[in-house]
Amino acid sequence: MAEYIAVVGGGIAGMETAVRLKALGLEPVLIERSESLGGHVASWHRLFPDMSHADKLIKDLEKGLEDVDVQLGAEISSLNPLRKGYSLVLTNGKVYPCRAIVLATGFSLFPAERKEEYGYGIYDHVITNRDLEGWFNGKADSRVPESPRAIGFVHCVGSRDIKAGNSQCSKVCCITAIKQAIEMKEKFPEAEVYCFYMDLRLFGKKYEDFYIKAQRDYNIHFIRGRVSEVAETIDGQVQVKAEDTLSGKPVRVRLDLLVLMAGIVCNADNQTFTQAVQMPLDDDGFFRSRDNVGAITESDRPGVFFAGACTGAKTIPETLAEARSAALNVYLYVKGLK
Amino acid sequence: MDFGFSLSPSSAVNLDKVDLSLYDRLAAIDPGIRTCIGCGSCSATCTASAYSGMSVRKVLLAMQRGRMQEVEKMLSNCMLCGKCTMVCPRGINTRRLILNACRLYANVEGEA
Ligand SMILES: Cc1cc2nc3c(=O)[nH]c(=O)nc-3n(C[C@H](O)[C@H](O)[C@H](O)COP(=O)(O)OP(=O)(O)OC[C@H]3O[C@@H](n4cnc5c(N)ncnc54)[C@H](O)[C@@H]3O)c2cc1C
Ligand code: SF4
Ligand code: SF4
Ligand code: SF4
Numbered sequence: 001m002a003e004y005i006a007v008v009g010g011g012i013a014g015m016e017t018a019v020r021l022k023a024l025g026l027e028p029v030l031i032e033r034s035e036s037l038g039g040h041v042a043s044w045h046r047l048f049p050d051m052s053h054a055d056k057l058i059k060d061l062e063k064g065l066e067d068v069d070v071q072l073g074a075e076i077s078s079l080n081p082l083r084k085g086y087s088l089v090l091t092n093g094k095v096y097p098c099r100a101i102v103l104a105t106g107f108s109l110f111p112a113e114r115k116e117e118y119g120y121g122i123y124d125h126v127i128t129n130r131d132l133e134g135w136f137n138g139k140a141d142s143r144v145p146e147s148p149r150a151i152g153f154v155h156c157v158g159s160r161d162i163k164a165g166n167s168q169c170s171k172v173c174c175i176t177a178i179k180q181a182i183e184m185k186e187k188f189p190e191a192e193v194y195c196f197y198m199d200l201r202l203f204g205k206k207y208e209d210f211y212i213k214a215q216r217d218y219n220i221h222f223i224r225g226r227v228s229e230v231a232e233t234i235d236g237q238v239q240v241k242a243e244d245t246l247s248g249k250p251v252r253v254r255l256d257l258l259v260l261m262a263g264i265v266c267n268a269d270n271q272t273f274t275q276a277v278q279m280p281l282d283d284d285g286f287f288r289s290r291d292n293v294g295a296i297t298e299s300d301r302p303g304v305f306f307a308g309a310c311t312g313a314k315t316i317p318e319t320l321a322e323a324r325s326a327a328l329n330v331y332l333y334v335k336g337l338k
Numbered sequence: 339m340d341f342g343f344s345l346s347p348s349s350a351v352n353l354d355k356v357d358l359s360l361y362d363r364l365a366a367i368d369p370g371i372r373t374c375i376g377c378g379s380c381s382a383t384c385t386a387s388a389y390s391g392m393s394v395r396k397v398l399l400a401m402q403r404g405r406m407q408e409v410e411k412m413l414s415n416c417m418l419c420g421k422c423t424m425v426c427p428r429g430i431n432t433r434r435l436i437l438n439a440c441r442l443y444a445n446v447e448g449e450a
Binding site for chain 2: 150192246247251252253254
């Protein structure tokens, strides 16, 4: 009887884990709920910090999956413990006896319409970071004007916001806002571009260089203050109000396009997994690692591992590194070496 | 008429209308001035700051918000000692910025 390693979630975390497991001589089955692989990254256009192409990354990962059992449009419908491992029944009826499970189910983007004061879904020219990536990818979007003269980016939408149910920093959206601001300035050099931020968190390799470039070479205006309200004007623009906390003065500005940096939140169905394998969920709603310093890809359960953004906000290089670590940990576990 | 109270004029900054011409001209001479992160090192080290309110950080911010009167007042208190330039983590040549600003002011006033 074949002994599979179930990899749940076909984003970049799951893809890379499956590629590495296969290379290590194990038999992964990659289970993806949607009809295609790539997860969120499949919706992005160009990636910080090198402006590389997201579709190229996914194509490269797909090449490594040619001999891997990939189940698209499928989820786990039941999961039963065996003496060694778990038996998985998928929604498409297939059954997989598995030695180990790697959860790589990623994150959800904060639903921006929940911050009603920002007007997503209410005003004509308010979009999200995801919508803008889609537009960069050539998707028509009537909310993006033909030649905007003023564009704003709102940081921390649904992040660092206890009232919105997410006290964490999503960590990728400051650099994404700066990346997108530069891309818009390149497309519309005449436009004034504003970033409204609470703190700028540019922790990664080369991120601060992006910031300096945005300031010096692109003249992007950074206003330290949280947008308090957005209102549509009679001529269809959006007026934004905030406090410029550096000068202690209220500021307002009219914009032709407002982009909300929706944050990274946990998937609503994480609990179904933790209940099925009887492990606790972390208090932020993500999966709980055995140790957030030394064992981020390990759970409290033998044979259950994590990779990528299912344990919290991650960049792509962090996600890929975790996927490799998870694959190695599975190998050591299956071979009885650890 | 006296209502027993008065309204102070709004201190709000309307970014659609701010006059950035002086700031933009200074940035054309040295784009580096746009990289200020408002860290306050310049003001903390400035001897004139404690006594006069001079602050390169505030000068740069006031310019970006079109509050030119404040800029002029602050600049007049600088002793051009150059300490602020030594401490700026972004490497902004703040002393030269002050000189350039004074030069532009002199021109603006000369034109008027
Ligand atoms: C706006 C934005 C831009 C970004 N840009 C960059 C960038 O330029 N550079 C960078 O380094 N990082 C970037 N990131 C971060 C990057 O998106 C993440 O690092 C990456 O998506 C994490 O991959 P993942 O596979 O862990 O999760 P995901 O991308 O969320 O993939 C999870 C997959 O699992 C599937 N799934 C979920 N639940 C189930 C289930 N129950 N059963 C089966 N399948 C399931 C989902 O359908 C999805 O395909 C950005 C993030 C955001 C929000
Ligand atoms: S990365 Fe920046 S925008 Fe995103 S939540 Fe953190 S501070 Fe806010
Ligand atoms: S040059 Fe002027 S602003 Fe700079 S430290 Fe000296 S007095 Fe202060
Ligand atoms: S030291 Fe430099 S970066 Fe810091 S506030 Fe002064 S000018 Fe700006």
